[in-house]
Amino acid sequence: EDDFHSVRDLLCSGTLGSLDLDFSSLANSIVDQVNIGTMVKSGVEEAKRTETQEAASEEDDVTLCGMLTILNLKQFAEEAWCKTLFSLLKLRLDKSLQQCILGPTQASGKEQVGLIISERFVNLPL
DSSP: OTTHHHHHHHHHHSTTTTSOOOHHHHHHHHHHOOSSOEEEEESOOGGGOOTTSOOOOGGGOOEEEEEEEEEETTTTTTSHHHHHHHHHHHHHSOHHHHHHHHHHHHSSSSOOOEEEEEEEOTTSOO
């Protein structure tokens, strides 16, 4: 939960920023999913500070520099961001590709479809 605002800001300024998505809902889905993905941060975290250290200055704040995660589109199908993403894909994809790409997300079978989200600062090396 501590990373919500940082994740939302990174999403809004990243490759998905031009889309009309509910970034708050998307950021919440990413932050709540702790078993998959990673976040690259810089700075000193609260938990690592000792009691003898003084209050943190602005230089000690933790900054989210990048993240990588995958979201199961069946699991999040009822979220606002996911519905909007499906609508945008339907508008931009040919009819033949719609069934191929979006079909497994709506089928009741065992197929799983994930959305990979990889965002980072522009000047952060791969």
